Amino acid sequence: MxxxxxxxxxxxxxxxxxxxxxxxxxxxxxxxxxxxxxxxxxxxxxxxxxxxxxxxxxxxxxxxxxxxxxxxxxxxxxxxxxxxxxxxxxxxxxxxxxxxxxxxxxxxxxxxxxxxxxxxxxxxxxxxxxxxxxxxxxxxxxxxxxxxxxxxxxxxxxxxxxxxxxxxxxxxxxxxxxxxxxxxxEPDLIAAYAPDLIEHLNTAHAGQLRLIAAAHGRAVAAEVPGGAGPAVPMRPADLASVAGIAVGTLDRDGLTLWQVDEAGAHELRVTFHNPLTEPRSLGLELRRLLTEPSR
Missing domain, CATH: 2.30.110.10 (Electron Transport, Fmn-binding Protein; Chain A)
Structure with a gap:
C-alpha cells in the first residue's frame, strides 16, 4: 500500500x-x-x-x-x-x-x-x-x-x-x-458511536427530545447574509408549534438539534450537565435534562 x-x-x-x-x-x-x-x-x-x-x-x-x-x-x-x-x-x-x-x-x-x-x-x-x-x-x-x-x-x-x-x-x-x-x-468512542446514537435518539426518543429542546435548547445564531455578523438568536418555540425535531450532531459536551416550527427550521444547542465520558453516560445526561428545570 x-x-x-x-x-x-x-x-x-x-x-x-x-x-x-x-x-x-x-x-x-x-x-x-x-x-x-x-x-x-x-x-x-x-x-x-x-x-x-x-x-x-x-x-x-x-x-x-x-x-x-x-x-x-x-x-x-x-x-x-x-x-x-x-x-x-x-x-x-x-x-x-x-x-x-x-x-x-x-x-x-x-x-x-x-x-x-x-x-x-x-x-x-x-x-x-x-x-x-x-x-x-x-x-x-x-x-x-x-x-x-x-x-x-x-x-x-x-x-x-x-x-x-x-x-x-x-x-x-x-x-x-x-x-x-x-x-x-484509544478510540474516541463518543465520536465512533455518535451516528448510531443519533439514529437511536431520532427514532426512539422524539418525544423526550421535544421536552429537552423546550427546556434547555438555546438557538444558535445564524450568519446574516452579506457578512454583517450573526443574527439575534431566536428563542425556542412552544411545543405546540413544533412540527418536528431531530438531533443533528452529538459530542461530549452536548447535542445540536434541528427544530421545525411555523417560523421555519432553527438550530438549537443543548449542553450537558457534565461532559460525556463514554457512550453509556449519554442516558444519564438525558435523564438529568428531562428532570432539571430550564437553565
Missing part, C-alpha cells in the same frame, strides 16, 4: 483517528487477492483487531491462516482505513464472541447463515493506512448505514456481500500508521 509517513507529532493523533474509524465501523470491504475474492462483510472492533462474522464454508474461512488479506473500512465522515494482515479463526461460538466484544452502545446483529454455521474470524493487523478526504473530495458519509446493516445478512452466506463501493479517498494519499502507535491508541 502506498503511503505517506507522518511525523512524530501527528502519529498519535492519526493512530487515535484510525482506531476511532474502526470502532465506529459496522462493515468493511474484504479482499483476498490470491483467492480472487472481494466483497462486503460485517465487522466488530476488538481492541484494534476487526472481527468478521462469516459462514463456515465461505472463502474467508477456508483461506484463514494461509493468505494475507486486505480490509477497507469506510469512516462516517469520508475516511478510508486500510488494514492488512492474515485472518485467523477464533475458537468458540460466533454469537458468544460477538456479544462479548461488542462495545458499549453496540448491540451486534447476528447475520443469517447457511446450514454450515457461523464463524468469527479475527484479522491479525500488520499494516495500517489511514486515508483522509481532501477538500475537493466531499467524502461519502458511509453510504447508508442501513446498507451496511443489510451487508450483515449477506456475510454469513458462502459469498460475501456485493455492494457499490463508497466514494472514498485514494490510498495514494494515505498516511501509514506505526503498529505500536495503533496498538496503544
Amino acid at each position: 502506498a503511503a505517506e509517513e507522518p511525523d512524530d507529532d501527528t502519529m498519535p493523533r492519526l493512530a487515535i483517528h484510525a482506531r476511532t474509524v474502526l470502532a465506529g465501523a459496522r462493515h468493511a470491504l474484504l479482499t483476498l487477492p490470491g483467492a480472487r475474492v472481494c466483497g462486503w462483510t460485517g465487522l466488530i472492533d476488538d481492541g484494534g483487531e476487526p472481527v468478521l462474522l462469516v459462514g463456515a464454508g465461505s472463502p474467508p474461512t477456508l483461506t484463514a491462516g494461509s493468505r494475507r488479506c486486505r480490509l477497507d473500512v469506510p469512516g462516517f465522515t469520508g475516511e478510508r482505513l486500510v488494514l492488512g494482515g492474515q485472518l485467523r479463526t477464533m475458537p468458540g461460538s460466533a454469537e458468544q464472541i460477538a456479544r462479548r466484544i461488542a462495545g458499549p452502545g453496540l448491540r451486534p446483529t447476528m447475520p443469517d447463515y447457511d446450514d454450515d454455521g457461523l464463524v468469527a474470524l479475527a484479522l491479525s493487523v500488520d499494516e495500517v493506512l489511514l486515508c483522509l478526504p481532501t477538500p475537493t473530495e466531499p467524502g461519502a458519509r458511509r453510504r447508508g448505514s442501513r446498507a451496511g446493516r443489510r451487508v450483515n445478512a449477506l456475510a454469513g452466506r458462502r459469498e460475501l456481500g456485493r455492494g457499490a463501493e463508497p466514494r472514498w479517498p485514494s490510498t495514494a494519499s494515505g498516511r501509514r500508521i506505526e503498529l505500536d502507535a495503533y496498538a496503544l491508541a
